Amino acid sequence: MSSCTCHHHHEAERGTRWVCLITLVTMATEILAGWLFGSMALMADGWHMAGHAGAMGVAWFAYVYMRTHRGDRRFVFGPGKINALAGFVSALGLGLVSVFMIVESAHRLVAPTSIAFTEAMVVAVLGLVVNIASAWLLRDREHASHDTDQNLRAAYLHVLADALTSVLAIAALAGGKFWGLTRLDPIMGVVGAVVVGKWAIALTRDTAAILLDMRAPEHVSATVRQRLESTGASIRDLALWYVGPQEMAASVCLAAPTAAPPETYTDIVRAVPEVAFVRVEVHNLPCPGEKDHDH
Ligand SMILES: [Zn+2]
Numbered sequence: 001m002s003s004c005t006c007h008h009h010h011e012a013e014r015g016t017r018w019v020c021l022i023t024l025v026t027m028a029t030e031i032l033a034g035w036l037f038g039s040m041a042l043m044a045d046g047w048h049m050a051g052h053a054g055a056m057g058v059a060w061f062a063y064v065y066m067r068t069h070r071g072d073r074r075f076v077f078g079p080g081k082i083n084a085l086a087g088f089v090s091a092l093g094l095g096l097v098s099v100f101m102i103v104e105s106a107h108r109l110v111a112p113t114s115i116a117f118t119e120a121m122v123v124a125v126l127g128l129v130v131n132i133a134s135a136w137l138l139r140d141r142e143h144a145s146h147d148t149d150q151n152l153r154a155a156y157l158h159v160l161a162d163a164l165t166s167v168l169a170i171a172a173l174a175g176g177k178f179w180g181l182t183r184l185d186p187i188m189g190v191v192g193a194v195v196v197g198k199w200a201i202a203l204t205r206d207t208a209a210i211l212l213d214m215r216a217p218e219h220v221s222a223t224v225r226q227r228l229e230s231t232g233a234s235i236r237d238l239a240l241w242y243v244g245p246q247e248m249a250a251s252v253c254l255a256a257p258t259a260a261p262p263e264t265y266t267d268i269v270r271a272v273p274e275v276a277f278v279r280v281e282v283h284n285l286p287c288p289g290e291k292d293h294d295h
Pocket residue numbers: 003004005006007013016060
């Protein structure tokens with residue numbers, strides 16, 4: 001849930017801040033209660049929420065860091081990658097939690113321990129109520145008519161999915177309390193931990209790609225290529241990569257038919273909204289090291 005990135009929206013921002021606070025309290029309660037009452041399903045639900053609190057914390061920290069370090073000349077491509085770095089670290093933490101939860105749940109599946117079903121259920125219901133309250137706070141009220149806020153919508157849908165996992169955790173506890181199906185709880189513990197684990201893996205992969213300067217998806221470079229080629233220039237090498245959440249750097253090597261100043265091309269590339277940093281080399285000969293390539 002990346003709802004904390006919508007800082008331009010005051011309404012959304014106020015709603016998000018409340019969700020952050022409520023999530024934090026509920027998550028701590030669920031983890032602690034899960035441990036004390038012996039319920040892995042409840043604990044997994046709590047760690048899932050902790051993942052959201054972590055994501056919101058990362059978004060908030062990155063936002064503050066980027067704002068206070070904007071224009072800091074020591075960062076060649078700006079401080080935007082702090083977002084990926086903080087995300088990568090939190091993903092590692094989330095991955096470790098997931099492994100611990102899977103091992104612990106598997107252990108309890110083999111050697112069941114006693115579970116305080118009633119107490120665990122009370123806390124799990126509280127968790128569900130919080131999920132529904134979050135959905136209500138993030139609901140798309142005045143947005144129905146004008147712009148669709150993608151972040152808000154994604155967050156809303158995710159909260160609904162989370163409510164479903166909370167319902168399953170409650171069902172597992174009810175099964176244990178009323179029908180003696182004590183293994184449902186550690187099974188839900190494994191399910192919850194796998195969800196968190198998959199999330200951690202995806203987050204690790206996404207943030208690592210940004211940290212390692214992997215090329216950004218093709219559509220922006222296609223736009224850059226098209227705009228440059230419309231001037232009659234032929235592109236020898238073009239690379240775009242993320243330097244921040246929505247910012248890219250572009251490195252272009254091109255051969256120009258006329259002796260236009262390099263700034264002409266720099267301005268063309270900079271006009272693409274996603275591009276924040278541009279480096280253009282204009283040659284009338286093949287670029288160094290480019291002779292062997294077939295561009
Ligand atoms: Zn925020």
